[in-house]
Amino acid sequence: MGFLAPFMLAGLLGLAVPIAIHLIGRRRAKVVKFAALDFLLATKRRTARRLRLRERLLLIVRVIACAAVALALAKPFTSCERKGPQVTRGPQAAVIVIDDSFAAGYLVDGKPWLTRATTDVRKLLQQLGPEAEVAIVRTSEGADHPTELTRDHLRLRDQLLALEPSSRPADTTRALAKAAQLLTASSHLRKTVYLASLQARSGLRPDDPPWGEDGPALVQLELRPARMMPNVAVTSLRADADPGAGTRGVAFDAEVANFSDQPVKLELSLTVADRVVARGQLELAAGERKSKRFLATLPAGARAADANVAISGDALPIDDKRWVRASLRDQVRVLLVDGDPRTVRHDDELFYVEAALRPGDREDSGTQVRTITAEELAGIDPKAKGTPAAIELESFDVVVLANVPALPVERVAVLAQWVRAGGGILVAPGDQVDPAAYDRTMLPLLPQSLRDPIDTTWGASPEDKDSRALHLVKWEADHPIFAPFSKAAPELADARFFKISLLGPTTSTADRKVLARFTNGAAAIVEASLGSGRTLLYTSTLDRDWNDLPIHPGFLPLLQQSMRHLARKHAAFSDPVHIVGNSVALPAGDLKKLEVRGPEGLGAVFEGDRLAGRSTVRFGRTDRPGLYKVVGTDQTGATHERDELNFVVNLDPRGSDLAQAAPGDLPVSGTGTGGTPADSTRRIELWHALAAALLLLLLAEGLLVQR
């Protein structure tokens, strides 16, 4: 406690005045000899105490009033540790950076944190005064930022009132940088950034500070409800085929993260097509991430379904649920061209290929296979159209030329055109292949020309045969066709190759890439783009003539992946994951109108110019997590749901980590160019209260005198 004008305390001597008045008043009383004193005494017995009390009260009230006058003039103040921000009223430039990331929906006492924050920021706005030029910058990623400071506090208040937690994570550093940029343009000397955030580390990039030493002053509003804000979130969810559960079996892998310092035990539930199909429990240690696998089957008749995994609610409900879209594979239609058909089944060139593509010959293997001979391939010729032998290449995704002798130029041209239009072709050599003939006609289909094959075991004794065999090494592990294999992949590496075709110069195809090599360095699989299609050249046979890969476990996945890759249907079982705020490309096809219906009324309609002549449209309003349905109207005017185009949008899990930022994570508080450094104590002036008390005392004194 201190006084701004301590000399005014001399006024306390004025206390003597009421006391003197009281004493003198007693002495100055008129003395009256009175006969009927008994009556007075009787009266006094009842009133004396009250009168005495009143006199004393009057004395006390007057003494306190005198003291209050002196004290108020001395302007007392007390200091306390600053709790709120130091706000100076008056002309200045200020930017209020407020956290509206999805974490701002964190429930504090049953209300979203943002509600409290906006209340405090409104107070702050009031404290800054009408002369302050202010802007409000939101921290959520991708938020629109104001372009200038304004004195229109009414509009700013409306902005605050309309503020709701977004579904994006915070990018506090970017918001601070924008704030600094806004302040740079201001001519005010005092420039301050007020940060109203949860102080979560996740939104800050300490290595990319928004300003330097000469930046604006940074005042952080103390709005974090607690040092530790526990939160549990579903951070990822993927769906994979689960062949063990049948062709419709799906394994859902949900990753749950515990962003608190306490272990938690929570319940998870899996919902597929709006039905809860599985529940589970998970115990997570502090800071732990754990995966939980659910096995389920897609509803009968549906090729795709929307699923979500939710955990029991916590203070931040928005990240307790994650969506995924699980689709069954589309069938790959493969045209196998057998260049060396045999009557003995297992000698047939395509015996192993057929077995690999249709394991168990089941309908649901995901591959539809038609096998023809090289001669029957003549059916693709234009002149064969309309004849029973005609083959519609358009009804196939992939053509496999296994040990097929060189084709005539015109047939190659048909095939090349089909590949350019999006088809996929796999060429494998064999004994029927003459490299020279291939060079003459087949080059439009090949990434590289073929050379004569080499037999690595030629002349070797049967004992040495094994040691001289080649093996697959150096395959592109990231490539989709090798996706099922581990780095070492013994199921591939153990296969022995005794004879391989060598490759000659590259052809005119684009994007040629060697996907795998043999131990001697020769290319094993070469890929190239041809128009919008792909061609794949395998330098050994697809049966056991030149190698024993077909009897190795790696053959089946490799072949299936290759077919999917060539058919462009190799996409992950889960549809691509879209994060809130990302735009989603939707194939327009031949639709007349395309409508996207998202959660909470979000959506868009594409028609007319927005759709005509486009192969894809981009939908950007993915502002909320959830399922977005697509409804299309085709040229005939029929409107139906396009399930295959539906997509899900999820939260960016980065924003779920609410761990408190270290002081060093925040940018340094600059001087604000002319401002004074913040003081950690706050002065509370007391004279207002004293003046109010004085008024009350005078009122009380008046009442007492009246009585």
Place this chain on the structure above:
Amino acid sequence: MPSLPQRMDPAQLSRLGTLPIKARVIVQGALTGMHRASLHGSSVEFAEHKEYTPGDELRHVDWKAYAKVDRYYVKQYEQESQLTIYLVLDGSASMGFSGGGIPKLEYAGLSLAALAYLGIQQQDKVGLLASGDPAVETIVPPRGRSTHLHDLLSVMDTVMAKGGTGDESPAAALRRIAELTRRRRALIVLASDLFDPEDETLAALALLRAQKHDVSVLHVLDPHETGFPYDGLTQFESLENQHRMLVNPVAIKREYLDRMDAFLTRCRTTLAAAGVDYHFTTTDRPLEATLLELLVARSRLGPARRAV
């Protein structure tokens, strides 16, 4: 009530010569212009006519009546003996109070002096008792001689000059009268403020009345006692003891007046119930008016109790 002639202010009167003069002035003032018939002024008062019967004194025959109606009527008189009047003056300290005018004691004394004057003039025997100071017994025995008036008034003058001492109530003096009068009926006039915490005075008056005495009370109070016109912080000090109190009179005025009203009502009702002739007056009222009221009231009491 007849219109009163110009009265003298009691304060002016108190400055007027000696007590006998004052008494005469009061009496004259009171009786000037009054209808003589209503107040004959004789101790032997005409009561009624009675037809003459043998044995009646001839001197009482009303010849004028005989001349008118040609029959003998004899005048009958109420009281034929000399009346004994005891004047009791409350000389206690409280009677010395004056709120600005003359003290109550002086007012009471002047009133009684006037009565004494009247009584002696009518050849009644007038005695005086003064109460107040228990150490001093002031008794002037009743006598009817005209020289007695001088003695009586000089004693009264002394009492008044002392200005009120002691706190003895008039009850003792009244009881003394009861002893002195024995069975002879007397007129007893008490002038007092009746400030008696135990109400002994009222009891003594009732007792005298029970003994068939004719009792009148002149209740004298100062206007300051009835109106309590004080304001500002005031220290009230008792006249009879050491009590004192500092008070804001405005704060207690209402309650004081209520108590005073209750006191007056109590005096009036108690004495009326006992058959005592009660007259209330304040010291600012002209003495003549007070005296006249006393006399008029007595004249209305009827022949049996009419004395002065």
